[in-house]
Amino acid sequence: MDISHIINELGEDRENYFNAVSPPIMQTSNFVFNKVDDLRKAFEDEMGGYLYSRGLNPTVDILRKKLAALDGAEDCLVFNNGAAAIFAGIFANIKTGDHIVSVAKPYTWAQRMFDMILPRFGITTTYIDGTKIENWKEATKSNTTCYYLESPNSWDFAIQPIKEVAAFARSKNIVTLLDNSYCSPLYQKPIEMGIDLAMQTATKYISGHSDTLGGVLSGAHDMMKKIFNSEYLNIGSGIQPFNAWLLIRGLRTMPARFERITKSTAEVVAFMKQHPKVESVLFPFDESFPQYQLARQQMKGACGLFTAVLKTNRMDTIVRFCESLKHIMMAVSWGGHESLIIPKCAGIAPADFDPSNKEHRYVRIYVGLEDPKYLIDDLSQALAKID
Numbered sequence: 001m002d003i004s005h006i007i008n009e010l011g012e013d014r015e016n017y018f019n020a021v022s023p024p025i026m027q028t029s030n031f032v033f034n035k036v037d038d039l040r041k042a043f044e045d046e047m048g049g050y051l052y053s054r055g056l057n058p059t060v061d062i063l064r065k066k067l068a069a070l071d072g073a074e075d076c077l078v079f080n081n082g083a084a085a086i087f088a089g090i091f092a093n094i095k096t097g098d099h100i101v102s103v104a105k106p107y108t109w110a111q112r113m114f115d116m117i118l119p120r121f122g123i124t125t126t127y128i129d130g131t132k133i134e135n136w137k138e139a140t141k142s143n144t145t146c147y148y149l150e151s152p153n154s155w156d157f158a159i160q161p162i163k164e165v166a167a168f169a170r171s172k173n174i175v176t177l178l179d180n181s182y183c184s185p186l187y188q189k190p191i192e193m194g195i196d197l198a199m200q201t202a203t204k205y206i207s208g209h210s211d212t213l214g215g216v217l218s219g220a221h222d223m224m225k226k227i228f229n230s231e232y233l234n235i236g237s238g239i240q241p242f243n244a245w246l247l248i249r250g251l252r253t254m255p256a257r258f259e260r261i262t263k264s265t266a267e268v269v270a271f272m273k274q275h276p277k278v279e280s281v282l283f284p285f286d287e288s289f290p291q292y293q294l295a296r297q298q299m300k301g302a303c304g305l306f307t308a309v310l311k312t313n314r315m316d317t318i319v320r321f322c323e324s325l326k327h328i329m330m331a332v333s334w335g336g337h338e339s340l341i342i343p344k345c346a347g348i349a350p351a352d353f354d355p356s357n358k359e360h361r362y363v364r365i366y367v368g369l370e371d372p373k374y375l376i377d378d379l380s381q382a383l384a385k386i387d
């Protein structure tokens with residue numbers, strides 16, 4: 001299906017809402033029934049129609065159709081945020097006594113679920129270097145029911161061999177969930193590579209404006225219905241109509257934003273690579289990246305997010321660099337119009353800072369929609385302040 005059709009037309013039955021170009025926000029909690037039989041059917045299958053906006057809502061459904069099509073999936077569910085999508089996808093596919101294999105150092109709230117919540121139900125997690133299929137095979141036990149992948153992840157951009165992991169998981173009846181937030185469906189298609197659940201945080205590139213949260217799970221219809229009837233409805237973590245409308249708006253410009261951000265990122269990465277106060281740069285589509293060939297095989301592109309390793313032995317130097325930036329703002333997340341930076345040392349106690357550990361000298365940079373020269377000039381003046 002053509003991406004232009006998905007973004008601008010799919011799911012938008014304009015004749016049903018006065019031929020308005022932009023779909024309405026169905027800001028309603030409830031839906032009316034004229035027949036008892038119709039109400040009974042809605043009770044029996046809430047995913048089959050509109051009963052209560054905790055479940056389905058017309059504005060949200062427009063977004064669901066578009067996001068499922070972008071992922072090449074049969075169906076999808078949209079949550080209030082990415083953490084909720086991960087929680088529902090995992091929780092719906094585990095039971096007491098099960099075992100999970102996860103990439104090492106996953107997204108914060110995924111790891112807290114694995115370490116703090118699931119052990120209360122007798123569920124254990126093994127963390128591995130996910131870059132090699134052998135590690136997935138060795139970590140798998142007879143009670144392993146789920147694999148959790150992030151490819152690429154959001155700091156050193158480690159990549160998993162998705163097709164190999166998915167094929168092995170299927171041979172063992174193990175459910176796979178992959179966080180695709182770095183690439184989005186525009187640059188990577190996990191479902192096509194055999195992954196059961198493609199997850200992404202819509203807060204980032206889909207929104208594009210840093211004004212709403214959202215999380216997406218895409219997969220087979222039966223899997224989506226299973227999650228809908230359990231975690232989605234029980235926890236009440238579905239996205240609200242207004243937020244769904246904001247994400248539809250964001251989708252309209254997503255390809256254009258990707259094109260600009262991709263071009264700008266290449267220029268900023270090139271500048272940082274040659275700077276004498278930068279030790280190295282981590283970016284999946286840079287030829288120096290350890291998994292460059294695999295990135296090229298699995299991903300259509302890479303944009304926005306890269307990590308620079310600063311050439312310094314002092315935390316206060318990293319702090320000075322970050323605080324000297326005039327236009328690149330310090331904040332978490334990525335995907336919006338604004339360029340951002342976050343230093344790894346922000347999560348490290350000063351007494352624990354170890355300059356011999358490259359990770360402690362990481363600064364993650366997100367390139368937004370500003371002119372690349374504007375960003376390079378800002379980085380240049382801040383790097384000049386490094387001792």
